[in-house]
Amino acid sequence: MTTSIRRWVETDTGHRVPNHKSKCKHFHGHRYRWEAEVEGDVVTESGTSEEGMLIDFSDISKILNEHIHDIVDHAFVVYELDDVAKNALSEMGDEHRTVLVPFIPTAENLAKWAYEQVSPHIKTAYGNSLRLAAFHVRETPKSWATWRP
Ligand SMILES: [Zn+2]
Incomplete structure (x- = not known):
């Protein structure tokens, strides 16, 4: 039996998919939603701020802001072998x-990247089990990708 919680941040981020058969090869951006799914057991230590929680939502928010939002908001994410994009942006x-x-910055690959950015920072001071179970990335309102190791 585990409990899970989710918290997200949003960013305005540009990318392109260089080999795409259609319009995704053009420079464009999305209002991305970056959603962490954390699971474990609630804190039972009486009288603590986190009693009854897995982790404070605001602590997850802080981690998402620092390790996702502040890196990719109003930025272009570019595949390091995409020389055309690199040259254009270097101008x-x-x-x-x-x-x-x-990696090619698809929603799928960005979900794995985001998981790796955030996972080391999901910690508890109370000895309850706690881990980042999955990371979900919404590229458009109809399109989500999940990385779940
Ligand atoms: Zn796109």
Whole structure:
């Protein structure tokens, strides 16, 4: 028996899928939703701030802001072997926020990336079991991807 909770942040982030057969190869962006799914057992230590919780929602929010939002919001995520995109964005100089990643930035791959960004920071001070169970990325209102190791 486990309990799970979810918390998300949103970002405005650009990308392209360089080999795509259709319009996804063009520079464009999405209002991404980055949703962490945390599971474990609730804190039972009497009188603590987290009693009855897995982890404080605001603590997850802080982690998502620091390790997802502040990296990819108003940025372009670019595959490191996508030389066309890298060259085009380099024309804009150091002021442009380009995030190079070692994978094609599809929702599927971004979900795995986000999981790895966030997972090490999901911790508890109370000895209850707690882990990042999955990471969900919404690219459009009709399109989600999940990474669940
Ligand atoms: Zn897209």
